[in-house]
Amino acid sequence: MYRQDMNKQKSDELIIAKKEIAFQDEEIEKQAAELIIANKELAFQNEEKEKRAAELILANKELAFQNEEKEKRATELILVNKELAFQNEEKEKRAAELIIANKELAFQNEEKEKRAAELILVNSELKHAEDDIRELNEELEQKVIERTAQLESSNKELGSFSYSVSHDLRAPIRAINGYARILMEDYIDKFDTEGTKVLQSIIHNSKKMGELIDDLLAFSKLGRKQVKVSEINMDTLVKLVREELLFEEGQNIPEFNLNELPNAKGDQSLIKQVWINLISNAIKYSKYKPKTRIEIGGYEKGSLIVYYVKDYGAGFDMQYYDKLFGVFQRLHSQEEFEGTGIGLAIVQKIVNRHNGAVWAESKINEGSCFYFSLPA
Amino acid sequence: MDYNNVEILFVEDSIEDATLTIRALAKSGFSNKLLHVKDGAEALDFLYCKGMYASRNTNEKPKLILLDLKMPKVSGMQVLEKLKSDPKFKHIPVVILTSSKEDPDVEKCYALGANSYIVKPVDSHNYFNAITGIGLYWMILSEPPI
Known part of the structure; x- marks a missing residue:
């Protein structure tokens, strides 16, 4: 018994061990298969990781480049900023100036308004004066027209006056001179020396008068001649x-x-x-x-x-x-x-x-x- | 006077001027056939045989007309205009006698066909010479148109 038992026990134990081992083998095989799969998985993952690493390197480079660009832009921006700050300052100055100028303009505007008001007054005064002048001018023109007409008519009068003077004054003088000469020529024996002298004087003076009339006419004619x-x-x-x-x-x-x-x-x-x-x-x-x-x-x-x-x-x-x-x-x-x-x-x-x-x-x-x- | 035998027709309203002119013409022998009339109307009556000259022979015309300008009734200018526009009379020389150099009608007279224009000088010596000259020129030297 015991031994048998013992052997049985041992055999059972062996079977169990064998079974265990088989199970363990199985497990190991399962595990080996799982490991292969896992290995494959890892290899794939590895590959993926390498790809990612390469991608990351590229991305890194890109980032480095972008970083550089950003630094450049940043310096540029600093410059621009400074410039803007300067411009701002200038603008503030201009603004201050403009405010002053504005005040000045406002003042001038006021003055101008005052002047404009004054000018309106002066203008209306001028308009009055202009009206007065126009009236005066019209009166003057009228007077000039009247005077010209008067001058024209007096010129005409002068012309006919000259004609009358030369015609009507010369006729009696011609008669005096002519008749005196008749006495001188036809009746000289009836005059003594004194009488002859008187006659000569009449002839001489009437002739002289004729000359004076002619000269006066010539002179007055000159003023009218063109x-x-x-x-x-x-x-x-x-x-x-x-x-x-x-x-x-x-x-x-x-x-x-x-x-x-x-x-x-x-x-x-x-x-x-x-x-x-x-x-x-x-x-x-x-x-x-x-x-x-x-x-x-x-x-x-x-x-x-x-x-x-x-x-x-x-x-x-x-x-x-x-x-x-x-x-x-x-x-x-x-x-x-x-x-x-x-x-x-x-x-x-x-x-x-x-x-x-x-x-x-x-x-x-x-x-x-x-x-x-x-x-x- | 025989109105048919007039050689010089003298038209003058001033008695004084007429006396002096006639005397000057007489002294140079041109007065025997001269007729003196006292204004333009009478001159036209004579030439056209009207009024007191109605019995005159219309064919007898003077050889020379001495014409004063400033006369009553019909002026010398009117007489001149009428004569120079009438074929019967336009050939008769007309000498204008005037008192004035200022006469506005000088040019008009020539335009109307006056043959000569004499301004009567105040000095009677010059007047005498002027009238004698007219008589000599128009009555003896100048040939009338045939």
Whole structure:
């Protein structure tokens, strides 16, 4: 028993052990299989991890790069920030300035408003003044129109007055002169010496009166005559005047020194009359000087041309100069030098109508020099 | 006077001027066939044989007309205008005599066909010469148109 038991026990134990071992083998095999699977799993995991590691390295690099970029941006931003801070400061300064300027503008605005108010006042005053001026202007224009009409009609009146004077005054004088001459020619035997003298005086004075009327008319006509301005060849004109001079037999003819004359602008026929009058005067007042001469010349003076006629004749007293150019004013007696005293008045009127001037220098017994100026 | 034998028709309203003019013409021998009429109306009556000249022969015409301008009734200008526009009379020389240089009608007279225009000078010596000259020129030297 025991031994058997023992053997049985042992065999049972062996079987159990065997079973255990088999089970353990099985377990080990299971475990080995599981390990293979686990191994595979680990290998796969390892592989994955390596992949991840490689990815992480790449990601790391990327991050490092991004980091660098961010640092760059950060420095840039610091700079920009500083700049902005500076600009900010500037802006604050400008703002402060603007505030001041604004205040100033506000003040100016106020002033301007005040000025504007004042201006409105002044403006309305000006408007009043303007209205007044306009009214005055209208009145003036009306007056000018009236005056012009008056002048025109008085000019016309003057024209018909001149005609009347020359027609109606000359007729009776012509009769006096004519009838006196009939007495002189047909009834002279009835007069004694005294009577003849009286008759001669009537004839002489009526003739003189006729001349005065003609001269006065010529003078008044000048004021109404239109001045037709053109370039005058003065050399030609003066030579013509010189050639047209009429000398009586036995008359003392002076020598003429004609210098070259610059041209001027004027009315040819009127300026010719000026030369005629001045040259005739020079001849007349030289008549008591034997072998005398008359000098004619001209020169430029600024925008004017000055002409002169110089004689070495009787001359005149400069203290009566203011009468020289007057109508019917004479500085010599009729017995000494004939004439009505209209010549120089005509000269002055003509030259004045050309916006020129006329003047003279003289010394008694040494001669005179008459000047006149015309626009070049 | 024989109105058919008038050589110079002298139209002048002023007795004084007429006397002096006639005397000047007489002294130079032109007064024997002169007729003096006192205004334009009478001058036209004479030429057209009307009024107191109605019996005159219309074919007899003067050789010269001396015509004053300023006259009563019909003025010298009117007479001149009428004569110079009438073929019967326009060939007769008309000498205008006037007192004035200022006469506004000088140009008009020439335009109307006046043959000469004399301003009567105040100085009778010159007047005499002027009138004698007119007589000499128009009555003797000037040839009338045929």
